[in-house]
Amino acid sequence: ARSMFVVGVRQVLHVHPAKTCLREDVVAKTRLCGELNVVFELCMRYNELEDAAALAELVPETRFVVDHCGGHHQLDASSQHEEEKWRNGIRQLAKCRNVWCKISGLLGAQGGTKGASGAPWTPAAQAQTTSFCLDTFSADRVIFGGDWPVCTLTAPLVAWVECVALLVAGRSDKAQAQLWRENAVEVYGLQVPKL
Incomplete structure (x- = not known):
């Protein structure tokens, strides 16, 4: 039975062998999440996002949230091949109507005050990744994530909040409300007062 206090689970898949998310036992567990009305969060390597899309297609009754913009922080900044692999994975996931993208993990995953490039x-360094995810998933299927306390390896949480606010300032009020609150309320089935 589902606890009213558990709205989602995360299996950290980036520490397991490739294709773990497609194993029979993992598929069965994600199916159970759907039956229990619990979100399954995908925290995985960028080069396995197409596998995540295959999982979402196998279990359409389960809601999935891909964490940390699909692991973009793992890419070699100089590799066009890796960037395109990530983009293709995000596109495949966005085609699955039961998948949302969490705009998170771009700050803390870098570690320290320097990014992978050393800059x-x-x-501004997060703008392209954030915009691609927002545009590909659309305003209806993106949610903000703080990634606290990991984000504090780089900067205070407030810096990440301000960063995202700056990056979405040109989007409609409705799209911003969806990102900051409404989509999370929907996908996680939260019981919260209306604003």
Whole structure:
């Protein structure tokens, strides 16, 4: 039976061998999540996002949230091949109507005040990744995630909140409300007062 206090589970898949998410036991567990009305969060390597899309298609009754913009922080900044692999994976996941994308993990995953490229962390460095995810999934299927306390390896949580606010400032009020609150309320089935 589901606890009213558990709305989602996360299996950290980036520490397991490739294709773990397609194993029979994992598929069965994600199916159970759907039966219990619990979200399954996908925390995995960027080069396995197409496997995640295959899982979402196998278990359409389960809601999935892909964490950390699909692991974009793992890419070699100089590799066009890796960037395209990530983009293709995000596109495949976005085709699955039971998948949402969490805009998170871009700050803390870098570690320290320097990104993978060695450049200081700045909101501008996150703009392309964030915009691609927002545009590909659409305003209806993106949610904000703080990634606290991991984000504090790079900067305070408030810096990430301000970064995302800056990056979405040009989007409609409705799209911003969906990102910050409404989509999370929907996908996790939260019982919260209306604003």
